[in-house]
Amino acid sequence: MVTLFCRRGFHSLRASSLKYIPWQLSQNLSEERGRLLPTCSSLSFQELESHFVSLLNDSTTLPRLRQLHGCIYRSGIHHSCFVLTKLIRCLTSLDVPVEPSYPKLIFLQAQRRNPFLYTALIRGYSLRGNLGDCVRLYGDMRRDGISPVTFTFTAMFKACGEQLDLRLGTQVHCQMVLIGGFGPDLYVGNTLISMYVSCGVLGCARKVFDQMPDRDLISWTTLLVAYSKSGDMGSAGYLFNRMPEKDKIAWTAMITGLVQNSRPGEALKLFDRMLASHVGLDEYTLAGVISACAQLGASKYAKWVSDIAEDSNLSPINSVVVGSALIDMYSKCGQVDEAYKTFHAMKERNVYTYSSMIVGFAIHGQPRAAINLFNEMLKNRSIRPNDVTFVGVLTACSHGGMLDQGRDIFSMMEKVYGVPPNADHYACMIDLLGRAGKLREALExxxxxxxxxxxxxxxxxxxxxxxxxxxxxxxxxxxxxxxxxxxxxxxxxxxxxxxxxxxxxxxxxxxxxxxxxRKLRKNPGCSWFEAKKGEIHEFFAGDTKHPQYNEIKRILEKLVERLEGDGYEPILSSVAYDVSDEDKRRILMGHSEKLALAFGIFSSSSGSVIRIMKNLRICEDCHSFMCGASRVAERDIVVRDNMRFHHFRDGVCSCGNFW
DNA sequence: AGCTGGAGCC
Incomplete structure (x- = not known):
């Protein structure tokens, strides 16, 4: 490509050749002018067309396109639909804003209009989400007696999908069938599938898919993702197994689908199969796998997947996607320090990176750190907070009992940052008000x-x-x-x-x-403890089946004795059954996190942190028990319940008894 | 002729 005004050439000139610059500049400029605007007599019409089209293909800036627009006029080729179509296409695909009337002006200047010219402008409107003008222009086109081409339909379907206008989409689909000539061929079919999927009518998407004579990877993957997002993993798996070939996007889509449907174990198994099939992997794949590890919450997997990332040259240093996922994983595995180390080491950070770290601090009972990070993020003008960022910040306020700050942020989020509160944000506010005891206000x-x-x-x-x-x-x-x-x-x-x-x-x-x-049974309380070698020990409430149960019982009794000497009194109201106080004590001692704690105390080395995961919310009695145990046993204890993390150290919990 | 569609981290 020829660079206008010789900018690039200027930099490459040596100091010794400076005296030639004026000559070289003017020489290049006239050459450039000659190239941009050849004399009409020297070229045939077709040659002029292809000349401008190739120039347009190389032009990616607005000033350059304006300049070419002028040249096209002066060369007298402005009645060529081909050239004008290309010009409209270039203008409407620019990243920088172009005044909306400009492409339309070119369209109006054309002396003749063919389907491609119409379609280029329709596509321009569709890219800007301007469905109204798409429809008007489509109507004009039909009135002009010009038959649409396949690409006219794909542009329309895309706009309908983005604007969620199912009614119009269906209408255009019907017209396409009526006009004839366009069955659901590969490209139109795929766009139709996307449209129906984003409008939430999976059945229609499936019908199009079934009618298509040829399908490619994209047809299969679009439908697969749609099923997994709707929670129908059965259909997603069925499609996945029947795909004639699978690339890494298809594998990644299936793995991510399993993760999003809370099936992390299967996701990891599938990842193993993916590795064996040698399709390769990228940062998206790893993000899904890391997410699966985050759900499992065990540091064994955290280590395993970090190593894979390192081996694939996709460390957090050079991939912001992998880094953000790792931060989330470490904090969900109870290692908020490791999460911050990752955050600190990253070269590039985006809104996900910050949000993951803010959420991490929030669920680990470090609200100040979360708020500080939020303020630091706001200083970076190029990163704007999104809805998840505010979930993190509000969660931090609520876990820290910071009512006034929470209210301020909640009222600011829409006014200042343009993020309208969704139900999750309201849930945070209800939590915040609720903790402060303002139950009436919460209800209002x-x-x-x-x-x-x-x-x-x-x-x-x-x-x-x-x-x-x-x-x-x-x-x-x-x-x-x-x-x-x-x-x-x-x-x-x-x-x-x-x-x-x-x-x-x-x-x-x-x-x-x-x-x-309603035939509902109480979910048994269950806790896990991850031993040194990574094996997971599982304890159910009232469980006596663990091989080392006698040892567990002995440690627990010793612990209770020391705690009672310290003033611990079992909180009997934590038991929801109407039984004798003696039975209540017995039930409380059988809570799964206490069993896991006792096992952790004698099976791990004395300085190490005891990490326990639990499927339900930790009860009040266990919470006060853990506080005491962290002091008398001189151990740091981290408990992840289904809400958040509790860090117990020297008799107090990071949540400040607020959870 | 020109033209197009699929996956992700909180």
Missing amino acids: LIEKMPVEPHGGVWGALLGACKVHEDPDIAEIAASHLFAIEPDGIGNYILLSNIYASSGRWEDVLRVRKLMRG
């Missing part, structure tokens, strides 16, 4: 919400009712929860616990009956 906020409250919102209110023992508001929250998530076993248990702790035993029985009626 829910009633004023502009978006539909989901289970998380009512769940946060119900959780707050547990902490502040308010069975009346709990009933309101629970009634909504039972409607939204009728199978959510935790809600019934929480409500019955709230009744239990205020001694309303008839109501407890009523809830239990409701649960039985």
Whole structure:
């Protein structure tokens, strides 16, 4: 490509040849002019067309395109649809903003219009999400008696998909079939599948897929992703197994789908098969695999996947995608220090990087660190916070009990940063208000919400009712929860616990009956402890089957003795059954995290951190037990429950008894 | 003739 005004050439000139610059400049300029605007007599019409098209192909800036536009006019080739089409295409695919009327002006200047010219402008509108003008122009085109080409339809379908206009999309689809000539060929078919998928009508997408005479990797993968996003892993797996060939995008899509549907174990197995099939991998693949490890939450996997990233030359240093995923994983594996090390080492950071780290600090009970990082991020003008960033910041406020700061940020997020609060943000606010004991205000906020409250919102209110023992508001929250998530076993248990702790035993029985009626069983409490070699020990509540149970029991009894000397008193209201105090004590001692703790104390070396994961929220008694144990046993204990991390050290917890 | 579509980290 010839560089205008010789900029590049200028830099490459040596000092000794400076005296030639004026000559070289003018020489290059006139050469350039000659190349841009050849005399008409020297070239045939076709030659002029291809001359300008090749110039346009090389032009990626607005000034350059404007200049070419002028040249096209002066050369007298402006009635060529071919050249004008190309010009419109170039203008509308630029990254920089172009005044919307400019491509239209060129369109109007054309003396003749063919389908390609129309289509170029339709595509321009479609790229800018301007569905209204797409439709108008499509109408003009039909009135002009010009038949659309396949690409006209793909442009229309793409715009309909992006604007979620299923009605119009279906109409155009019907017209396409009626006009005839265009069956669902490869490209049109794939675009149609995407359109129906983004409008959420998977059945239609599947129909198009089934009707297509030829399908390629993209057809299969689009549909596969759609099924996995809708939670239908059965259909996704069926497609995956029947794909005639698979590239790394297809493998990655399937792995990520499993992760998104909380099936991390299967995702890792599939990754093994992917490695064996030698299709290669990239940062997207690793992001999915890392996410699977984050869900498993075991440091064994964290180490394993970090090594793979290092071996593939995709370390956090040179991939912001891998780095951000690793930060999330480390913090979900309880290693927030390691997460920060990764964050610190990264060369490039984007909004995901910051958000992951902010969320990490938030769930590890370091709200100050989260807020500071948020402020640091705001200083970087090129990174704007998004909805997830605010989930992290608000979670930090709520875990830190920072009510006023939380309110400020919540009111700022839309006004200052243009991020409208969604149901998750409201859930954070409800949590924040709830912790501060402002249950009425929380309830009023829910009633004023502009978006539909989901289970998380009512769940946060119900959780707050547990902490502040308010069975009346709990009933309101629970009634909504039972409607939204009728199978959510935790809600019934929480409500019955709230009744239990205020001694309303008839109501407890009523809830239990409701649960039985809906055939719901209490999820057994379960905890894991990861031993030194990476093997995982699993403990269920009341479990006596562990091979070293006698040792566990001995350690627990010794621990209780020392704690009671320290003033520990079992919190009997944590037991939701109406049984004798003696039985309550027995049940509390059988809680799975206590068993895991006892096992951790005698099976790991004395200086190491004891990491425990638990499937349910940690109960009040276990929480106070862990606090005490961290002091008398002189061990750091980290417990991940289904909400967050608790770091126990020297008798206190990072959550400040706020959870 | 020109023209197009699929995966990701919180």
